[in-house]
Amino acid sequence: QRFVENLDEVVLHEGDTLVVMADDTFIPTWGESSVFVLLTNGNEPDTTGKKKRWFALLLLVLMIVGATVGELPIMKEMFPDIKLDMFFFVSITTIIMAWTNLFPARKYTKYISWDILITIACAFAISKAMVNSGVADCVAKFIIGLSDDYGPHVLLAMLFVITNLFTELVTNNAAAALAFPLALSIAAQLGVSPTPFFVVICMAASASFSTPIGYQTNLIVQGIGNYKFMDFVRIGLPLNIMTFLISVILIPMIWNF
Known part of the structure; x- marks a missing residue:
């Protein structure tokens, strides 16, 4: 259903999905909020260049290779105090991506329960x-x-x-x-x-x-x-x-x- 007028009379029930069409003033206040999920923002240009895409792909390859090599016995002998498993390299990759602004950290951390x-x-x-x-x-x-x-x-x-x-x-x-x-x-x-x-x-x-x-x-x-x-x-x-x-x-x- 589409509601345009008399919004104060609209009764919302549990389980309803509300899609809000808002103006630019909505973004600074609610854009990164966990209350709303921002589907699209036509005024936001695509800032992901080719260099960032290749860098993200390089990090993905290094993560997989690192997790594979880290399970080898020789690596466990060289670094006995560090568990070089997939979780370790995923965490490092995520930190690097957030630090280099490959993705807006606040946009995704709000979904953590x-x-x-x-x-x-x-x-x-x-x-x-x-x-x-x-x-x-x-x-x-x-x-x-x-x-x-x-x-x-x-x-x-x-x-x-x-x-x-x-x-x-x-x-x-x-x-x-x-x-x-x-x-x-x-x-x-x-x-x-x-x-x-x-x-x-x-x-x-x-x-x-x-x-x-x-x-x-x-x-x-x-x-x-x-x-x-x-x-x-x-x-x-x-x-x-x-x-x-x-x-x-x-x-x-x-x-x-």
Whole structure:
């Protein structure tokens, strides 16, 4: 719909997309704001010259080559204190591009969801608290105590459930870090190969479907789609059950105890 007059009487509802056609006075105030997304500005000339384009392409090539060479053993020996991975070179490339004004930094940093980043950081703190408080050790002792009465298949299923509960509360990396010593202890107590337990941890830690706080992508779509907590439980819990059944059945068939 097109609104020209009586704008004070227009009622906007949740989910509506409002396209505003404004004049030049709008840009200084709202052009770099996170409230509006600037689609086009006809008065803004194309300042990207050929030199900047070639420089950006050169930085892209150096980033890929640097990340590839940085993983070589000789580079790790030369720079043992620096992790020369893709994240390192992407960060350096982004800083150089922003410093040389290849892109307006404010235009893109406004899309960073700081609340999501803070939530992820707090999740690592929760996982550390679980280790320091002894919760992880108590769970390990409980599982190992059951090894005298049940076979490895039941313990494999229990490890999946425990890891999956961890990953629904904290991040997947933290859940895998918490469950790894449990898997190693269980395999050592039973005298079996730890490989199927490790694979179960990978599957369970990646199956964060039932809560919006278990993974950053869940948080992103929750805000955009206006989903509630129970929406994730209603759709995600059946997916968790399916992943559980498939993993517990197939993993021991592929990776023997």
